[in-house]
Amino acid sequence: MTIETETADLADRWFAEITAVDLLPLAVADARAWLAGLAAELLRAVRGDSCQPEVGYDVGARLAYGQVASGEALGRTVALLGRHLAQPYGSPARSLPNERIMDLLGELVRGHTESLRERARDGQAALRRADRGALVRAERERRISQSRLNAIVNGAALGVLVVDRAGRILEASDVALDILGLSTHRPPVSWPLHEIVHPADREIVARLWQEARHGRSRGECRILRPDGTPMWVVMTLSTTQAGAGAGGWFGVATLEDITERHRLQEEVRFHARHDPLTGLANRAAFLDRLETAFREAGPSARIGLCFLDIDRFKMINEGFGYEAGDQLLVEVARRLDRVVAAPGSVPTVARMGGDEFVILVPDSAGLDEITAIARRCLAALRDPIRVDERDLPITCSIGVVEMAVADTRPGDLVAAADASLTWAKRGGKNQWTAFDPDRGTREATRGLLSRSMSPGLARGEFSLAYQPIVDLRDATMAGAEALLRWDHPHLGPTRPGEFIDLAEDSGFIVELGQWVLERACEVARDWPAHMFVSVNLSGRQLREPGLVKVVERILARTGLPAQRLQLELTESVLMDSGGRQVGALHELNALGVRIVIDDFGTGWSNFAYLSTMPVRGLKLAGLFVAKLGKGTEPSRDDHLVEAIVEFARKLRLSVTAEGIETSEQAAALRAFGADLGQGHLFGEPVSAGEFAATTLPRACAAS
Structure with missing residues (x-):
């Protein structure tokens, strides 16, 4: 819609509103053209880059001088313009700020009011020049003018108060009386304006009153009704000269009732900072209070946290339904709130989400205070909670942290409480x-390792070292074990024992294990044909459905014969293996891959698996080897190792002894009949390049 079409349409509706209650001293076409011009001025004034409310004052004055004088006509005008200006306009659609509309219409009412008063003053001056008959007519005109003014004030869409220079109320519109709660009371004539204002906001109104003497002022304040109910309003104050015979000047206050808007804003603010289910402070409110506690803490201040989690809450949700779970959470919140509600206590209890709660104790007196709160929480949840005619037993785990504020940060404090909660649940x-x-x-180090394993593999931080495995009968090299190494960019060289279990837990061991297997087979392919490479296989890898195909593909790609690959598994992995895993081991054995038991004798041995598993050999743990050959007579340890070797021979299993460091140990193992040996005596683990350059040539020369 063009601006011309819009103003013409608005002028037609405006004309209909005015002529329904008043007469215009113009022809219909002229009246509509006049109103269209006024409408265009108003639209330009309010929709421009900056609002020009003074245009509203000018339009109000021109309406008064154009014989639009009745209060009802002005009330209809204000209502029509208010509705029209509140509608979106333009493309893309935009909406005017409510403040602009109020400013424009408030000035329109003020311009109209002051123009009528000016006309009334002119009438009073004419009285002094007229004869008695003219005096009567002028008095009647003045009364009519005053009646019109009263009708205008009462017909306005906003509440209007007229106030004298001393701040006393002279007139009040019906809308203003409704806002003030005085529609059934005597109008507050001669009341001081500040007496209807909430005591806490009187300074605001006093400031607005001072500013209004130099122009228009606006602000939000609370009005007090006779029953004590506060009403939020936007008060716009303006002043105008009333002439020497009318007390100098007076003020006009327009009131817009925004009580409902404030209520909704308060409701939104409350819900933004409180958990809707329990009514406790929510995560955002807790973090805000935590930041405040740190910001306002003194140099020696301490702070404490209890991080609480309901034990087995998932079982309650799944067993009794989510509604029962919600009822339980509400009761837990009530009990925890009661724990921290002791006189003189300042902790904050908040729901972090799910079944997690936190208690913040600023200005902590020490760890004893925080642990005392934790004990009270455990006691508060000791009794079952009644839900749907059932008594549900409940317990919780609590992580406790207490620190000097100067020694930590908000995020670190929460992380510490979360970590201690995890320990409590594990315990x-x-x-x-x-x-x-x-x-x-x-724990932080383990977390760093866990997060950086996958990127580390991509960046080439992992490598393999190779340790010789020798034939104990003639000291020739039979093969080597591939041992994983990680040179972490921040932690430096990291032992497998520090990260292998993390890789198992995360499942990354599958990808890492494939990399190890492929790299080891590539290197071993170039060794002498009689040498094998031994690689550790984890339980998680064994459970992987495609393990056999992965091994086949790696052997095919690298060209290493299956007979030269040895896979080491621990006893616990073998004993935990189900039918599918046992089948995979048999398939690998059928390919020619050797399966051996690593660290034999250190697990919960059940020799029955030796008759069903395709095992080719045992690796004797180093703790047995370390005790060999220390006395002049064979010890129990010597007899134990000898028995294990004899046991393996009966089952046609080879025996590899790990951790050989002395020639005496090697001699004892050779005498017992052990087949292979591995340890520092025969060589340290070295890189693939060093192994090929130095270890292999020495081995070949020795053989």
Whole structure:
């Protein structure tokens, strides 16, 4: 819609509103053209880059001088313009700020009011020059003018108060009386304006009153009704000269009732900072209070946290339904709130989400205070919770942390509480556990390792070292074990024992194990044909459905014969293997791959698996080897190792002894009949390049 079409349409509706209650001293076409011009001025004034409310004042004055004088006509005008200006306009659609509309219409009412007063003053001056008959007519005109003014004030869409220079109320519109709660009371004539204002907001109104003497002012404040109910309003104050015979000047206050808007804003603010289910502070509110506690803390201040998690809450949700779970959470929140509600106590209890709660204790007196709160929480949840005619037993785990504010940061404090909560749950639940910085450092290191394994493999941080495995009968090299190494960019050389279990837990061991197997087979392909490479295989890898095909593909790609590949598995992995895993081992054995048991004798041995598994050999753990050959007479350890070797021989299994460091140990093992040996005596683990350059040539020369 063009601006011309819009103003013409608005002028037609405006003309209909005015002529329904008043007469215009113009022909219809002229009246509509006049109103269209006024409408265009108003639209330009309010929709421009900056609002020009003074245009509204000018239009109001021109309406008054154009004989639009009745209060009802002005009320209809204000209502029509208010509706029209509130509608979106333009493309793309935009909406005017409510403040612009109020400013424009407020000035329109003020311009109209002041123009009528000016006309009334002119009438009073004419009285002094007229005869008695003219005096009567002028008095009647003045009364009519005053009646019109009263009708205008009462017909306006906003509440209007007229105030004298001393701040006393002279007139109040019906809308203003409704806002003030005085529609059934005596109008507040001569009341001081500040007496209807909430005491806490009187300074605001006093400031607005001072500013209004130099122009228009606006602000939000609360009005007090007779029953004490506060009503939020936007008060716009303006002043105007009333002439020497009318007390100098007076003020006009327009009131817009925004009580509902404030209520909704408060509701939104409340829900933004409170958990809708329990009514406790939510995560955002807790973090805000935590930041405030740190910001306002003194140099020696301490702070504490209890991080609480309901034990086995998932079972309650799944067993009794989510509604029962919600009822339980509400009762838990009530009990925890009661724990921290002791006189003189300042902790904050908040729901972090799910079944997690946190208690913040600023200005902590020490760890004893925080652990005392944790014990009270455990006690508060000791009794079952009644839900749907059932008594549900409940326990919780609590992580406790207490630190000097100067020694930590908000995020680190929460992380420490979360870590100690994890420890409490791992330790058996239904208990509290205090944060241990040393343990926290170890856990943080493990977390760093866990997160950086996959990127580390991509960046080439992993490598393999090779340790010789020799034939104990003639000291010739039979093969080598591929041992994984990780040169971490921040932690430096990292032993497999520090990260292999993390790789198992995350499943990354499958990808890492394939890399190890492929790299080891590539290197071993170039060794002498009689040498094999031994690679560790984890339980997670054995459970992988495509393991056999992966091994086949790697052997085919690298060209290493299957007979030269040895896979080492621990006893616990073999004993935990099900039918599918046993089948995979048989398939690998059928390919020609050797399967041996690593660290034999250190697990919970059940020799029955030796008759069903395709095992070709045993690797004797180094702790047995370390005790060999230390006395002049054979010890129990010597007899034990001798028995294991004899046992393996009866089952036609080869025996490889690990951890050989002395020639005496090697001699004892040779005498017992062990087949292969591995350890520092025969060579340290070295890189593939060093192994090929030095270890292999020495081995070949020796053979």
